[in-house]
Amino acid sequence: MKFELAGAPHLPPAQSVAGMMRQVLYALVPAIAAHWWYFGWGIVFQIVLAVGFALLFEAIMLRLRQQPVKMFLGDFSAVVTGVLFALCMPPLAPWWIAAIGMLFAIVIAKHLYGGLGFNLFNPAMVGFAAVIIAFPIDLSNWLAPRPLSPGLPGLAETARAILAGQLPPGLSWDAISQATPLDALRTGVQDNLTVTEIRRDPVFGNFGGLGWEWIASWYAIGGLWLIYKRVISWHVPVATLVTVIVLSTPLWLLGPDTNPSPPQHIFSGALVLAAFFIATDPVSGCSTLRGKLIFGAGVAVLTLAIRRFGGYPDGVAFAILLMNMAAPLIDRYTRPRTYGHRR
Amino acid sequence: MSTSTSGLRLHGFPGGLKMRHHKQVSCRQPPAVAEIPKRLYIPIGQHQGEVGTLRVEPGERVLRGQALTASEDDFVVPAHASTSGKVAGVVEWPASWPPGSSRRCIELISDGCDESIEPQPLPDWQSRDSEAIINHLRAGGLAGLGGAMFPTAAKLRGDWGGLDTLILNGAECEPWISCDEMLMRIRPEAIINGARILARAVSAGRVLIAIEDPMDEVGAALESARRQMDSANIVRIVRIPAIYPEGGERQLIQTLTGLEVPHDGLPQDLGLVCHNVATAAAAFDAVARGWPLTERLVTVTGPGILEPRNFSARIGTRIAELVSQAGGYTDQATRLVLGGPMSGIALPSDDIPITKGSNCILALEADQVSRPHPTLPCINCTECVRVCPAGLLPQLLFKAVAADHEDEAAELNLFDCIECGCCAQVCPSHIPLVDWYRHGKDRLRLKRLDQRRAALAKRRFEARQSRLEKAEAERQARRERRRQKLAAPDQAKSEIQAAIERARGKKD
Numbered sequence: 001m002k003f004e005l006a007g008a009p010h011l012p013p014a015q016s017v018a019g020m021m022r023q024v025l026y027a028l029v030p031a032i033a034a035h036w037w038y039f040g041w042g043i044v045f046q047i048v049l050a051v052g053f054a055l056l057f058e059a060i061m062l063r064l065r066q067q068p069v070k071m072f073l074g075d076f077s078a079v080v081t082g083v084l085f086a087l088c089m090p091p092l093a094p095w096w097i098a099a100i101g102m103l104f105a106i107v108i109a110k111h112l113y114g115g116l117g118f119n120l121f122n123p124a125m126v127g128f129a130a131v132i133i134a135f136p137i138d139l140s141n142w143l144a145p146r147p148l149s150p151g152l153p154g155l156a157e158t159a160r161a162i163l164a165g166q167l168p169p170g171l172s173w174d175a176i177s178q179a180t181p182l183d184a185l186r187t188g189v190q191d192n193l194t195v196t197e198i199r200r201d202p203v204f205g206n207f208g209g210l211g212w213e214w215i216a217s218w219y220a221i222g223g224l225w226l227i228y229k230r231v232i233s234w235h236v237p238v239a240t241l242v243t244v245i246v247l248s249t250p251l252w253l254l255g256p257d258t259n260p261s262p263p264q265h266i267f268s269g270a271l272v273l274a275a276f277f278i279a280t281d282p283v284s285g286c287s288t289l290r291g292k293l294i295f296g297a298g299v300a301v302l303t304l305a306i307r308r309f310g311g312y313p314d315g316v317a318f319a320i321l322l323m324n325m326a327a328p329l330i331d332r333y334t335r336p337r338t339y340g341h342r343r
Numbered sequence: 344m345s346t347s348t349s350g351l352r353l354h355g356f357p358g359g360l361k362m363r364h365h366k367q368v369s370c371r372q373p374p375a376v377a378e379i380p381k382r383l384y385i386p387i388g389q390h391q392g393e394v395g396t397l398r399v400e401p402g403e404r405v406l407r408g409q410a411l412t413a414s415e416d417d418f419v420v421p422a423h424a425s426t427s428g429k430v431a432g433v434v435e436w437p438a439s440w441p442p443g444s445s446r447r448c449i450e451l452i453s454d455g456c457d458e459s460i461e462p463q464p465l466p467d468w469q470s471r472d473s474e475a476i477i478n479h480l481r482a483g484g485l486a487g488l489g490g491a492m493f494p495t496a497a498k499l500r501g502d503w504g505g506l507d508t509l510i511l512n513g514a515e516c517e518p519w520i521s522c523d524e525m526l527m528r529i530r531p532e533a534i535i536n537g538a539r540i541l542a543r544a545v546s547a548g549r550v551l552i553a554i555e556d557p558m559d560e561v562g563a564a565l566e567s568a569r570r571q572m573d574s575a576n577i578v579r580i581v582r583i584p585a586i587y588p589e590g591g592e593r594q595l596i597q598t599l600t601g602l603e604v605p606h607d608g609l610p611q612d613l614g615l616v617c618h619n620v621a622t623a624a625a626a627f628d629a630v631a632r633g634w635p636l637t638e639r640l641v642t643v644t645g646p647g648i649l650e651p652r653n654f655s656a657r658i659g660t661r662i663a664e665l666v667s668q669a670g671g672y673t674d675q676a677t678r679l680v681l682g683g684p685m686s687g688i689a690l691p692s693d694d695i696p697i698t699k700g701s702n703c704i705l706a707l708e709a710d711q712v713s714r715p716h717p718t719l720p721c722i723n724c725t726e727c728v729r730v731c732p733a734g735l736l737p738q739l740l741f742k743a744v745a746a747d748h749e750d751e752a753a754e755l756n757l758f759d760c761i762e763c764g765c766c767a768q769v770c771p772s773h774i775p776l777v778d779w780y781r782h783g784k785d786r787l788r789l790k791r792l793d794q795r796r797a798a799l800a801k802r803r804f805e806a807r808q809s810r811l812e813k814a815e816a817e818r819q820a821r822r823e824r825r826r827q828k829l830a831a832p833d834q835a836k837s838e839i840q841a842a843i844e845r846a847r848g849k850k851d
């Protein structure tokens with residue numbers, strides 16, 4: 001009898017890229033549901049828009065680069081990019097922000113660098129950085145979370161606001177929008193208020209920010225599930241969160257009036273999302289396990305630094321992009337010791 | 344770190360995979376004695392060493408156990424007739440590696456009598472020196488039965504300066520393979536005695552027999568044999584956790600001792616030597632019973648085989664013959680593997696004969712081996728890094744090899760890759776990583792060979808050049824001397840004078 005020839009191993013593969021990306025999406029579902037509960041329909045539109053544009057640009061670029069369109073669209077990586085981007089958008093951000101964000105993410109950050117597996121920077125964060133630099137005002141219009149809101153816009157109102165830029169009659173941005181906890185903190189500190197005074201604002205919730213803290217908790221639970229399923233490794237999230245705690249605790253203990261508490265740092269803004277879902281992006285991250293620890297710690301340090309000294313309320317995106325740049329260098333100096341070799 | 348029942352502290356190794364082992368499939372019944380086929384194809388030089396010279400003529404009748412080839416040194420393992428019959432001649436016959444290659448085999452036509460030579464044991468081996476034991480093992484045709492077929496004598500002999508521990512590898516960590524487990528169950532005394540023989544050959548004062556944790560029956564069998572045979576109390580049975588590639592020599596050493604074999608060294612540098620349990624049993628057969636190595640246990644198994652089981656098969660039996668005695672293939676069998684699924688070799692045909700290193704014949708069906716569509720690019724997920732037992736960066740190795748950056752691959756320690764396949768197994772992009780590493784190693788070897796050749800050629804060129812220069816210099820010197828002679832006026836004049844006179848004399 002004749003048999004086919006093939007290299008070892010002779011077993012069905014343990015996993016696939018598409019499978020891993022799908023699990024990432026599943027892990028985000030609870031947090032998306034929480035987002036919907038606290039901030040209304042906006043997140044649904046943002047996801048549909050960003051994913052739609054991501055797939056559109058992905059298909060166009062694959063066609064232009066003469067790559068197999070169906071195979072690469074089926075790897076779900078563009079979908080993940082779109083969803084992560086959408087999760088960073090204010091609920092009522094106009095539709096063209098998603099278009100521009102995805103243009104930078106998919107076309108520039110991903111395909112001009114060579115497509116899946118070759119991008120130097122995290123595409124979702126490149127998209128986010130581009131729009132927050134270009135449209136800072138549009139990106140700061142956050143809605144008040146449900147318990148504080150005079151009434152979250154319904155489905156049709158949300159659609160009109162996002163697609164046509166019209167707010168429901170009788171409502172103004174001032175009435176429905178509210179500063180995010182990080183924004184409030186920042187302006188409060190600039191106004192020489194103490195953190196304790198600032199935190200009297202109900203937007204701060206119990207430990208991070210009303211609504212925000214629960215969305216972040218769901219990110220963490222989804223992320224832990226991904227670690228358990230071995231879709232991501234524990235190195236980056238643990239390094240990021242531990243570094244935030246280690247750095248912010250002494251500052252907070254020394255000056256509780258001017259420095260936010262560690263839970264405040266962790267549960268507001270995009271830190272948990274970043275720690276489990278964005279800084280863990282394999283392609284633009286480190287190739288060694290010790291490198292991942294340094295990468296995570298670096299993201300934490302830079303985020304805290306930007307939050308404290310920088311021009312933006314939340315520095316996670318820039319922190320990640322900066323660490324993306326450092327990753328190849330970190331890899332060089334964190335190579336594991338090969339069996340039978342001395343250090 | 345855990346403590347085994349033998350009191351030895353285990354160390355473990357990084358990475359590796361937990362796998363479903365599928366061993367019970369072929370272990371339900373004791374091994375069958377495979378029929379002796381009409382024609383056997385006994386490879387000459389089935390070991391890693393050189394090819395031995397023929398000691399039989401075509402047409403000659405040989406007996407089972409008779410040496411067919413000579414053994415000039417420790418690296419040449421003699422081949423023995425696996426049954427009695429007529430030597431038909433030497434033929435080129437399909438071999439397992441490299442794919443599609445062939446190898447010189449002695450074709451033996453069985454006469455159905457299965458008549459053996461007189462057994463030639465080594466009497467009183469308990470008091471013989473290592474020289475005598477190793478020579479006897481070499482004459483018995485012993486080579487590593489774990490798969491690598493490294494000449495046993497070559498591994499044992501040598502001035503290693505104090506080997507203290509012999510490790511017997513019974514940790515059959517690849518899924519599906521069960522021949523060693525089976526052997527340990529049915530012939531524990533042979534293994535314990537073989538261990539004592541091998542230990543004596545290298546003057547090791549301690550033997551560790553490593554078995555995998557779930558092998559309870561095996562542990563009990565070996566333990567009771569040990570109590571009976573091992574009066575000197577040098578043998579210990581150690582259970583180690585079942586993590587692939589625990590049975591790899593380097594990983595086994597690391598697990599048992601916490602030491603790493605230096606990348607440019609050998610286990611012997613650590614005072615250790617490693618043999619397979621089946622090799623120990625074969626050593627017992629050769630030394631105590633006087634039988635050369637002519638048969639071995641082979642697992643014939645997998646979803647593509649109708650009645651999986653172990654066989655005691657003669658060396659040189661074609662795989663097809665064993666498979667038909669195992670009920671044949673299922674209709675969906677599409678891949679035939681020699682060895683286990685993680686590091687085994689896919690065979691193009693089942694005409695290939697069983698050699699001393701053939702531990703398992705595995706037939707798989709299409710849906711168990713499917714690697715869908717073209718591979719995706721590496722997404723740097725580092726799953727491969729987490730499972731690599733050698734501490735390599737498989738994804739960077741792959742990128743270096745794929746980009747033809749061999750020097751970079753060498754710098755990333757490509758040659759320390761043991762080709763265990765863990766990385767390729769977990770890769771979500773389904774990149775055939777091990778194929779790439781083999782390719783890279785081949786290219787590097789070629790390149791180094793080229794460099795060596797180039798260096799040699801250069802040296803030859805320089806030698807020739809200097810020879811030519813020297814000759815030229817001598818010629819110059821001679822010419823110079825002559826010119827000087829001519830230039831010396833008196834002498835020149837008298838020479839001219841003499842010539843003139845000679846000419847005159849002739850005239851006269």
Ligand code: SF4
Pocket residue numbers: 720721722723724725726727728737738741766769770771772773774
């Ligand atoms: S497992 Fe595959 S995709 Fe992941 S880093 Fe390794 S080679 Fe790349």
Ligand code: SF4
Pocket residue numbers: 730731732733734735736737759760761762763764765766767776777780
């Ligand atoms: S095949 Fe080589 S690189 Fe891959 S896991 Fe095994 S030792 Fe590491």
